[in-house]
Structures are given as structure tokens and as C-alpha cells.
Amino acid sequence: MLPSSRLLSTLLLLTLLSVACSEMPSQPPAPPPTVQQSLLQRAEQSIRRAQDSVPPLREALLIEAAKLFIQLGDEARVKRTLEVVDPSQLTGQQLFDFALLYSDALLEQGEYFTARDLLNDPRLDALFSATPLEQQKAWRGKRADLFSLLGEDESATQEYIVLSHLQAAAADIGATHEKIWQLLIDTPDKTLSTLETAAETRALKGWYNLAQLGRQYQGDLRQWAEQLILWQSRWPGHPAVLFPPPSQRQIEAVAKAVPGQLALLLPLSGKYARAGKTIREGFLSAYYNVLENEGDTAPLHIYDTNTADITKLYQQAVASGAEIVIGPLRKENLATLAALSELPAPLVGLNYLSTSAQANTPAHDNLLQFGLSVDDEARQIAHRAWLEGHRSALVITPDTKWAATARQAFHKYWSELGGRLISSTPYSLQQKDFSAIIKPALLIDQSQQRANKLRRTLGKSLEVRTQRRQDIDMVFIIAYPDQGRQIKPTLDFYYAQDLPTYASSHIYTGTENPGRNRDLEGIRFSAMPWTVPGIVSDKLKPADTLKSTYRNLFALGVDAYQLHQWADMMRAYPQTPFFGHTGTLTLGANDRIQHSYPWAEFHRGKVRLAPELKAD
Template sequence: MEFRKARLAALLAAAVIAGCSTTTPTRTTVYEQPSAAKVGTAPTALSAARSQLATMKTDARIGAALQWAEHYLDQQRPGDAGQLLADLNPQAMDNEQRFTWILLSGRAQLGDQRPDDALALLQRHEDDILQYPAEQQAGLDLLKADALAMKGDLTGSLQQRVATHPLLEDEDQDYNHGMIWQLLMQLSSSELADAIEDSRGDLLGWLTLAQLYRDPIADLDAQVSRLNQWSAQWRTHPATDDVPDMLDALEKAVSERPSKVAILLPATGPLKNAGKALQEGIMTAYYRHKQDGNPPVLRFYDSGGDDILALYQQAVQDGADFILGPLAKDKAATIANQGTLPVTTLALNYIDQGELPENFFQFGLAPEDEARQIALQGAREGASQAGILYPEGEWGERVAQAFAQEWQSLGGTVTVTRTYQEGPTLGDTVKELLLVAQSQSRGQAVSRFTSLDMDIQPRRRQDMGFLFLLANPNQGRQVKPALNFHYAKDLPVYSTALVHSGESNPRRDQDLNGVRFVDMPWMLSNEDSQLRRMSNEQWPEGHGRYERLFAMGIDAYRLQSRVFLLSTLPSSELPGVTGRLSMKQQRIVRELNWGVFINGEARALPKVAEPANNSRTREITAQ
């Protein structure tokens, strides 16, 4: 079973999630009725289901309600499932029915993003749960672990999963093993360090393994040594079987790491400011590495000129065994078109090209990737319909198209797409997007033909689970108030990092309240790391609009020693400052964090776990 890492988040006051894929073992979620008591397929409408159930005798009604509730859960209808389950009296059930009722009720509550209710449910029925066989208790323990993660208590969820692990059967242990690793990858460095101080037993083993595996700055030799030490110390640990693959990959990465790195960045020309921010990020990571290990020799070349091939060949002749850059897309494509390259090359941009040299890799900050992550997030939350609002122009068209293609590939429907221009017409565009005028005119037309009091208040369209908004801060400050004014204050709005300036401006950003967005950890986290302190001391004013490129420079330096590892070990990743980095088809893929505007401030959302009832997520995760 493959477990993809993903991020989710609880929207503090609103309890809305942006999430990660989790599933519970299927064998503990199915209630099998006696064959003589089988019922038909669940009615499509909840009202019809409740009407049919009302005509049944008690035992048949319980069996049918449990089966139909599970069917609704599989269709991402946790609210309907919860209502069927709430109509039942658990005291009228036998032990097997009551177990299924507890499990399905908890799944429905998690599907509605109500982890506190799920935890309260498990607490109320604690005495009943203790009477069940160990396997069934373990299934409910995993439900509790999901609820804790959804609340943002990743450490508590880990503790629950580790304690439950020995009680699970082999297949469920595979699932739980993967989920433990996901949670470990989602903990921040400070959370991981704090948990290590407070833990013991198998949990401590998991935590220390994750810490040494995740360390992005550690010298590779040191990581190999520490991994061998971990294996000797934790011979009987459940994760021991994973270590040989890690060791083998790390040892190969040691043999492949570069000793001389050539860095092709523009010091002149239109991209020189971007090149300067990247260079400063690279050097910050270099000096941080120098404190703990043996960094490679770096040599910078100005790629602002016209002949990128001559510059590339000069770097090779100078002894470079790894080349970082160039930044310009056309120059990266020129190098890729040369066929087999003499040294491994990591371009600092993405190019539109099919077949690439096997030692040519790409890393950049593509907004299209952010759009795709938002689409995947919407699918994981169970949404099926989305709207798109983006600025006129080729750039907006390209990013909106990336979202739409990903969304449709996941089975979603784009119900409306609109472009906009900043200025006085933007409010009208939002009104048109929401079909408010049509709603109002229909209500007025109906009122002419009746003497009854009619509610003719205008309403927005209801065929959008969320709105994908592509906007910079100024544009977003116009769009969100317009949405609120036109009866769409409750419509979830997801945006790319573009909407987040990175600078605190509570007075102006009040107008962005409620907007959720993806952004790199460097822009959302205030974690007091040595790297952050070095950056603040050297550049106390930051890098303004180039701050994300500075962060990209940090990760670009780290990647020069990790490209081999990422390309040869499919499960390998680098917890970077620009996101969680992994490799897909010679392309570094970033998984970003989630943030939300509250009281005019951009706040990082806690990392939590997704309800375990989302079968659509299971399908997506398995792809």
C-alpha cells in the first residue's frame, strides 16, 4: 500500500480543513447483516431513506440504517450519514451493531470536520469499547488517532498509533506504519525535538529515526553513521525493516555527492535582482552547512549573457561535477537540448519539454504547481464543484488552466470561470460569477403571481464547493469584500501564494479574512532555527518581493547533495524551506503549507489529518 504525504489544516474558528489523505482499515468499517436481513441500495435522498426506515421493525431498521449510512459515507455525504445514525438508539443494538454504529458515527463526525465530537463519542462509549475484541478496539483507536490529528495534535495522534500498532493485524499494521511516517514527516523541527524529550519506548524510536532522516543540513556521512547507530540501538523496533533501504540510498548518495559546484546565476541583465536573492540564499545555506560538515567548493558564473552553452562548458572545464542553474527558462531549455550532459545539472526553472537528459533535473517556484495542490486539496475534502476567478492575461490563463485540468482529472466539475480586471467593474464581475442578479429577478417574477409573502432576497448560486481565486494582495482585497457583499461570505476561497505579500499589514488585510492559501514554510513559519537567525542577522529587512527566491536559494543549495537520493529512493523527500520536496519525473515537486487570513494576519494552519471516510481520497492516494 502506498501512502502519499499530504497537508491538511483546521481553519481554527471555522473548523474547515485543508487536508492530507488517510484511510482506516476497511475490514473494521463494514457491518455485514445476516443474509436473511439484507436490504436494498440506499435511497438517493435522505428524506426517502428516513421514510423507509420509519416503516421497518427495530432490528431491520438498525441494519438498514447502518448499511445506508456507510453508503453515504462512501459517497462523501457525512452529514446525511450522521443523521441516519443519530436517529438510532445504540442501547437497542447488539454488540456488533453498536460497534459499527460507534465507528460509523465517528467517521461521519470526522467527515463533517468535528473531531471534538468524535473524541467525545469515543469517551462516552469507553466502557462498551473495552468489551470488544482487541482488533475492534484497535480500529476505534485508529479513529481516535485521526480525530487527534484533525485537531492538530500530531504528537497525540502518533502516541495513539504507536500504542495501537502491536494489536493490529498485518494489513492494518502496514496502513498504520505508513500513517505514523506521514505524521512524523509533518511535525515541525521544534515539535519533533520537543516530542523526543517527552517520549520513550517505540515512540522515541520513531521520533529519533525521523529526526535523523529528515535533517536537511546534516552531512551525508553523519547521517549514515547515525542511521547505523539507530539500527544497533533499536534492533526490535517496528521500523527496523525500513532502515536498510534508507542506508543503501544514503551510502550511494555519499558516493555521488559533488565536490565542486558551479552556480550559473544572472549577475547582470533583467534577472539580476532575482539572481542576487538566490545567491544570498545559497550562501546562507552554505555557511550553515559549514558549521556542521564539509561543504563542496562553490563557484559562481554570471549567466546574464547570451552564450549559455559556452558558460556551461567553461564551468565543466573548471572541474565542476555538479551545475546549479541557469535561472532563465530559455537558457535551461538550451542546455537540456544538448542531449547527454557531462555533469548532473539542476536547472532553477521548469521547461516545457518532453524527453530530458537523464542527469538533467528541474527546480523552481511554479504557480501552476500551487494551483494543482489546491485542486487536490478540494478533492480530498470531498468537494465536487468549483469556480475559477482569475485576472485577464496569458499568465492568469495558464495558472487557471493548470487548476482546471488537475481538478477535472480528479473527477471535479468546473461550474463557472470568469476573468476580471482591477477597478470599478470588479464588483460586477463577482456578481455575475455568483448569478445574484438572476436569483433576484426570478424571485421578483414569482412574487407577481401569488398573494403569499415571498422571500425574494437575492441569493448566490449554490453549485460551487469552493472558489479558486488567483489574485495578488491588492486584487484579493477587492474580490473578497465583493464576495461577502454578494451573499458569498460562507463560500470557501482558496488561493495561491500570490495573495500573501509576506509582510504584516493587518489594517489592509482585514479584507482578506477567511481566504485560505498555500505558501512555503519560510513565509508562514516563525520557527526559531539557526538558519532563520543567520538570515535575520545578515538581512534584517528581508528581501521584499524576492524573499521566496532567497528561500529557493537555500533549498537549491541543499538539493545539490540530495538530487541522487531523491531520484533513486521513491519515498525520499527533503523538508525544505520552500516546501516538502520530492522528485517526480526529474522535476522537484513542492508540497506547500496552508495559511489563512484571520483578523488581517496571515496565520499558518495546524497540520491535521483528514476524515477517514473519504473513498475518493483513497482512490486519489492510490494513483
């Protein structure tokens, strides 16, 4: 039977449609998700599932999502995700995962004390032995590093010792031992002696004993090398014998290369004679102290930089056999020598080059810059205050050039951290009444004006408490003791007694005066080590009769002598610390010796060490 015309028409239409469809361009398949997109999808899926789940599945899903956000580098979402985890619902592996992950997120946000509380959870201790080795090491390492950061050195030392026992690779053990060594060499002599007596394990007792030797003989590397060999024979099998800190391995080699003749370049006449002579006294005190302890000293020649061209003096010293030159003191003289194309003998300048002079200095292997640095103090104070939780600082400084430098340095470091700075009008060193400086800085007048306006508006007498500004959470002052004793009571009078107050080392010049220093109560400051009782030998401290403004120069002279032996060691191990009278010294960028300072505070009129940070 032939098909009907209607059927033929239908078949034709379907054929045409089929052809038309086959001629239409096909849509390309959707590209597969990128790795980043896939991770994000999985993380968000875990969070959605967690919202519909109950513990402990909910917590497991949140931790899984946090791990995915870590891979994505999304630190903010890591923290937000872990904040809603209920730690009480976690056990075993989950709890360790959470503690390690969340502590990293907290540290990234600067919440150091919260991280410490988390890592100190007693349940982690109880679960430790059943935890995989890698997690054990991660937990111990995090705790040790955090304790060290917060100034809890004794706890940090003990954690590092436990960590080293968990490690197998010699390089890892050596690196951990280096951390122990750097902590201990920065610990005061009396503290080390007390800790050694109280130590409950042979390993701990041996570490403290070794650190005491290091501090005792660091001014004479030859003696230190000999004493190190003797210590190793007395403590066979000790971890520091089996796996010495890397920096100690170089001591014997460096000791053999100690310079055989010294030259000291200082202004001993003219305008800067007082400063030059004070440094010379400190230098010679250290020099003769080595002789008194039956050590070896190199022949010493001293040159007055005020009597001749500085380049000729340097060349004369080298021609006379100097194997290392210490000085000069003045910046311009140091810049002149630093600009020379060659320095045939190593030079330890007793100052720091300006930014412009540094830019014009050719690369030298023989130049170190060492002096008293307000920049280092400003950096350390900013870092400490930030760690303790402060974010907005009122700064009070005198109207001197060096104080302006310190204020600018603090502003730089504080701003880099994210802090806010409010500066008061600089005060004169002859200032007696600080109300005119502090009252407007705290906006007291504005508070009183608001109270008066309220009384006028209401038409009656009101008891309204005057208040200081509330947008600051700390005070940083640069002041000598006499000014500090006026500034702190004035701050207290104008309702700022609750604000933590930080100060530079100028606030204390080493003279105990409990009666007068009660006006400095509570001030925390970066201290010159020689000023704090029990930190350095009394034999090498400046005389009480020396004018207070020159005492730090005496300490600089002491360190200049002791430091000259460590130049090669510092170049080999830039982070090798030298515990000096002007701070713990390490080699930084541009061959600059950097200082870090012990922390101290005024307590009942006396100065005491305050190494541990305080939570805001």
C-alpha cells in the same frame, strides 16, 4: 381371450405417442448460475430476510448482504445497504464489522468526516481488546490513515504507533514507521519541540526528538548520518532503532556519495539578472549556513548563463570537475540541456519543462526538474477543498500568463474530482474597485432585477433582500496581498461572507501587518513555509528589504542548495520528503520535484497554521 378392437386401438395410440415423444428433441438443462449471479442471489435473499426480521438479526443480515455486494464490486449498493443498519443494535464483532465496512463505503464517496465520526465511536475502544487481531490492525490502520488525510497529524502519529505494536512482520512495522517518519518530518520545528516536552511515553518522545534532528540536519547529509548514529546510541531499544523507517537506512550510503564539486548556472546579467541574483543569494545563504554549523561544503563554481551558449557552459562546468550542476533557470535553456543524448553530470534544473519539451526529452537518470509550481498549488487547493466537502467553485484570478496557467491547472484537477467551476472575468493587477468583477460573477444584478420586476408586478414597494447566486459553495482567489485586501471585503459586501475562501501562496509574502491583514480574515491558503512563523530557521529567510515578488526566488535558492544532496535518496525512495522553504518536496513523474504546502489562515490579522481540515 383376445383383446377387443377398441383396446387394441388404444394400445396402438399410446405406442405411437410414446415413439413420437421419444423422437422429440429434449430441452437442455438450465446452466448453473455464475459466481456473480450466485452472489447477487444470496445478497438479495439476505435483504429480503432482513425486511421480515427484527434486530439484531435484521442488522446481521444487512451486514452479510453488504459483504456480498463488496465481492460483487457494487459500491453503491454496499453504501445503501449499510445506511439502514441501526448501529445501536450492534455489539462486539458485528459493530467492528459494520464500522470497517461502512467507513470504506463512506471514504469511497468522499464523506471523510462522517467516516471519522464512525471510526471514533467510543464503543469500538471499549471492545478493542476483545476483538480479533486482524480487526484491531484494520481499525487502527484506517483511523491513522484518515487522521493523516484530514491533517490531524498528532492523532495519526499516535495511531500509527499503536498499530506498529500490533504488527509482527518486520516489513509491516518498517512501513508503518515510514508513515510516522513522513508525518513528523513535515511538522514545524517549534511544534515538534512542544510535542516532545508534552509526550507521555518514551516511544513518542523519541520519535519527536528524532524528527527534530532530521529537520535540523537535513541540509547536510553527512552531519545527518552522523547524528542518526548518535541518536540510535542514545535511544537503545526505541522502535525506530529496532525497525528503522526504510528511507533512513539509505542515509549513510547516500551521505558517502554527496557530490564533491558544485556548479551553479544562473542569469547574472541581462533581462533575468535580478531573478538569477536572488536565487544565488538564497543558495549562498544555505551554503554558508552549513559552514557556520561546522558542516562540510563542496567547492562551488558559478556561471552566468547570459554570457555563453548553455550547452557549452554545462560542458565547461563538467570539464572543470563539477559532479552536479544546479540550473539553468530559464525554460528554454533547460529544454536545450534536457534534449542532449547524455548528461555526464547530474542536472537539477531550476524550472520545469513544457509539455512539448518533455515529449522531446530522452530518458535521463541524471535530470531533476525543480522550480516554483503554480500547478502543484492548484492541485493541492483543489484536493483540500474537495476533502472539505465543496463541489462548486467561483474562481477569481488576474489577467496574467502565470495566473492563467494556475486557473487552467485548478480547472483540470477540480474537474477530475467531479467539481464544477465558475470563472469571473480576470482582473487587472492595477484594479482598484473589484465591484465590476465580483458583482456580475455573483449574479447580484439578476437578483436586483427580479426584485424590481416583483415590485412592478405587485404595484407596491417591497422589502426584498438582494441575494447572491446559490450554486457555488466556495471561492478560490489568486491575488497578491493588495488585491486580496480589496477582493475579500467586496465578496463580503455582495453577500458572499459565508463562502469559504481559498487562496494561493501569493496572498501572503511573509510581512506581518495585522491592521491591514484584517481585510483578509478567514482566508485559508497554501503557504510558502518560509512565510509562516516558526516553520523554518529565521537565518535562511529573505531580507525584509527584498521586493516581495522576489522573496520566493530566494527560498528557491535555499532549497536548491539543500536539495542537491538528496537527488540519490529521492531516486531510491521517491516518496521520501524533504522539508524545504518552498514546500515539502518529493519526486514525482517525469523527474519533477513536487511541492506540498502547509496550510495557513488569516486570523485576527495574523497568519497561523491551519493543518486540520474543516467540514463544510
